[in-house]
Amino acid sequence: MKIASRSLKNQLVAYRFIAPAIMLLVLLMVYPMILVIWNSFFSNYIIDPSPKWVGFEHYRWALTNDVFIRAFSNTMVFTVSSVILHLTIGLAFALLLNYPINRYAQTFFRVLLILPWVFTVAVVAIVWRLLLDPLGIVNYILSIMGFVEPGLTWFGSPERALPALILTNAWGGYPFIMVSLLAGLQGIPNILYEAATIDGANSLQKFLYITIPQLRPVILSIGLLDFIWTYRLFELVWLTTGGGPGRSTEILGTYIYKLAFSQYQFSRASAVAVILSLTTLVLAVFYLKAQRMND
Amino acid sequence: MKSTKQSTSRARVIVYILLVLSGLFALFPVLWMFLMSIRPNVEIFKWPPTFLPEEFTLEPYTKVLNNSTYLRFFFNSYIVALVVTFSTVIVAILAGYGFSRFNFRGKKILNLFVVSTQMIPPITLLIPYFSMVVAFRLFDTYTALFLTYIVLTLPYAILMMTSYFNTISKELDEAVMIDGGSRFYALWRILVPLSLPGIIATTVFSFLLSWNEFAFALTLTKSTSMRTIPVGISLLMGQHAYEWNVMMAISILGSAPVLLLYLVAQRYFLSGMTSGAIKE
Numbered sequence: 288m289k290i291a292s293r294s295l296k297n298q299l300v301a302y303r304f305i306a307p308a309i310m311l312l313v314l315l316m317v318y319p320m321i322l323v324i325w326n327s328f329f330s331n332y333i334i335d336p337s338p339k340w341v342g343f344e345h346y347r348w349a350l351t352n353d354v355f356i357r358a359f360s361n362t363m364v365f366t367v368s369s370v371i372l373h374l375t376i377g378l379a380f381a382l383l384l385n386y387p388i389n390r391y392a393q394t395f396f397r398v399l400l401i402l403p404w405v406f407t408v409a410v411v412a413i414v415w416r417l418l419l420d421p422l423g424i425v426n427y428i429l430s431i432m433g434f435v436e437p438g439l440t441w442f443g444s445p446e447r448a449l450p451a452l453i454l455t456n457a458w459g460g461y462p463f464i465m466v467s468l469l470a471g472l473q474g475i476p477n478i479l480y481e482a483a484t485i486d487g488a489n490s491l492q493k494f495l496y497i498t499i500p501q502l503r504p505v506i507l508s509i510g511l512l513d514f515i516w517t518y519r520l521f522e523l524v525w526l527t528t529g530g531g532p533g534r535s536t537e538i539l540g541t542y543i544y545k546l547a548f549s550q551y552q553f554s555r556a557s558a559v560a561v562i563l564s565l566t567t568l569v570l571a572v573f574y575l576k577a578q579r580m581n582d
Numbered sequence: 583m584k585s586t587k588q589s590t591s592r593a594r595v596i597v598y599i600l601l602v603l604s605g606l607f608a609l610f611p612v613l614w615m616f617l618m619s620i621r622p623n624v625e626i627f628k629w630p631p632t633f634l635p636e637e638f639t640l641e642p643y644t645k646v647l648n649n650s651t652y653l654r655f656f657f658n659s660y661i662v663a664l665v666v667t668f669s670t671v672i673v674a675i676l677a678g679y680g681f682s683r684f685n686f687r688g689k690k691i692l693n694l695f696v697v698s699t700q701m702i703p704p705i706t707l708l709i710p711y712f713s714m715v716v717a718f719r720l721f722d723t724y725t726a727l728f729l730t731y732i733v734l735t736l737p738y739a740i741l742m743m744t745s746y747f748n749t750i751s752k753e754l755d756e757a758v759m760i761d762g763g764s765r766f767y768a769l770w771r772i773l774v775p776l777s778l779p780g781i782i783a784t785t786v787f788s789f790l791l792s793w794n795e796f797a798f799a800l801t802l803t804k805s806t807s808m809r810t811i812p813v814g815i816s817l818l819m820g821q822h823a824y825e826w827n828v829m830m831a832i833s834i835l836g837s838a839p840v841l842l843l844y845l846v847a848q849r850y851f852l853s854g855m856t857s858g859a860i861k862e
Contacts, residue, residue: 298684311736323709414833561706
């Protein structure tokens with residue numbers, strides 16, 4: 288009896304510690320989510336003083352709308368390419384950083400390779416607009432190597448704007464993946480490699496049969512997390528191309544923003560935002576499953 | 583024996599070369615930004631481009647530092663980032679302690695709740711935030727940014743603090759309590775000092791996120807005097823006469839605080855940064 292009451296008291300103490308966080312998250316995450324879902328069923332939100340119930344009208348509108356479909360397919364192309372590039376660059380750099388060299392050199396390169404991660408998206412956007420300007424340094428280097436004509440446009444071209452964005456996002460986004468994979472690499476027991484050496488395995492075999500299988504859970508988790516983060520992106524595109532030229536780089540994030548804050552179609556924007564969140568939810572379930580696998 | 587030694591030293595040379603190339607990939611855009619910030623604007627798009635400026639000038643920097651509008655962006659960013667970081671760390675320490683030290687009903691669900699809130703796209707929240715901020719008459723105020731930023735930083739900060747507290751033995755704070763200390767005493771006097779690396783990591787993470795945030799600041803503030811650094815930079819980009827050298831100078835100056843913080847704390851930061859994303 289005494290133990291039971293003590294554990295009950297203990298539970299109340301625990302809630303006291305957690306309460307501020309949970310209250311904030313409920314007030315500023317759960318409540319707004321309810322608001323956005325609820326208002327996606329009305330004629331217009333914020334602007335309309337007496338909104339009418341329209342049911343799934345906005346969802347039907349979105350899913351049959353060419354711009355939405357364009358934005359969705361751009362988002363998928365952008366996200367899948369970004370995640371693949373992040374994982375490739377991240378794994379390559381992590382392997383280099385994990386190689387036993389001078390400790391100070393190792394720290395130096397680790398600090399250096401994380402650098403892109405600290406910059407705000409506005410700085411990333413402005414720097415890459417400068418680098419990829421028709422008269423910029425990237426074109427200069429490519430033109431003296433004979434790959435392109437001088438004056439080639441990147442962000443201003445319907446064909447090259449999306450690849451330019453993917454490149455920019457690859458630079459800004461790989462460090463987190465790299466750091467996570469590095470932590471994963473450091474967690475692989477050395478004895479596995481030693482045993483393989485005794486068995487006469489070469490470096491490639493060790494990589495394929497030890498490193499990759501051992502890293503698999505981390506790659507899966509971090510890849511999914513990166514997918515979730517990139518899928519909902521808005522800022523980088525907004526600051527470089529604004530979704531243009533035309534709709535060639537329109538992604539779901541910029542489409543939602545324009546619907547809401549340029550066209551004041553808040554309920555339609557809400558419907559697209561709910562679709563974005565629901566599709567994220569599916570990915571999030573996979574992520575949580577992958578996390579549980581790591582335990 | 584000799585041949586393996588040779589092959590490892592050759593491998594080492596290759597690794598160094600690849601590391602230098604990787605370093606160039608990471609550093610070059612930053613270096614280029616700096617090199618553009620110390621030359622006159624007419625030199626920016628000179629063809630062929632020159633690596634070093636033909637005419638060295640610090641004028642872009644003095645232009646930024648003598649402009650009260652730009653300085654106000656810095657002031658706003660500091661206020662917002664400091665308040666958000668401080669509140670996040672306090673709330674995350676309390677919640678992390680709760681999650682790490684107690685077994686209570688609903689713990690699993692609440693933990694799952696914290697993890698899932700991270701999955702909500704900020705762009706989705708932006709629409710209801712706009713209506714809430716207008717309804718509560720908080721549009722174009724610091725409070726609007728404080729509240730919305732805490733929600734961005736808090737979930738991950740809680741996971742970071744929980745996993746750091748989990749690395750410290752429970753017996754330690756139990757011993758304090760047996761000696762008559764209270765739970766708060768155990769937390770603030772024993773656990774917090776021991777968790778300093780984790781707290782530093784959480785602090786850097788929160789500061790970086792709130793200093794760098796763009797979308798909420800763009801939408802929930804309006805007047806130039808309320809803008810933060812990232813929005814300020816984007817406003818410069820929207821102007822007709824591009825002063826690229828000044829834009830580069832404000833980008834450098836605007837990145838300096840987070841850059842310094844990162845360099846000073848990187849030791850603590852790396853392990854802490856991944857602890858919330860991947861369970862080991």
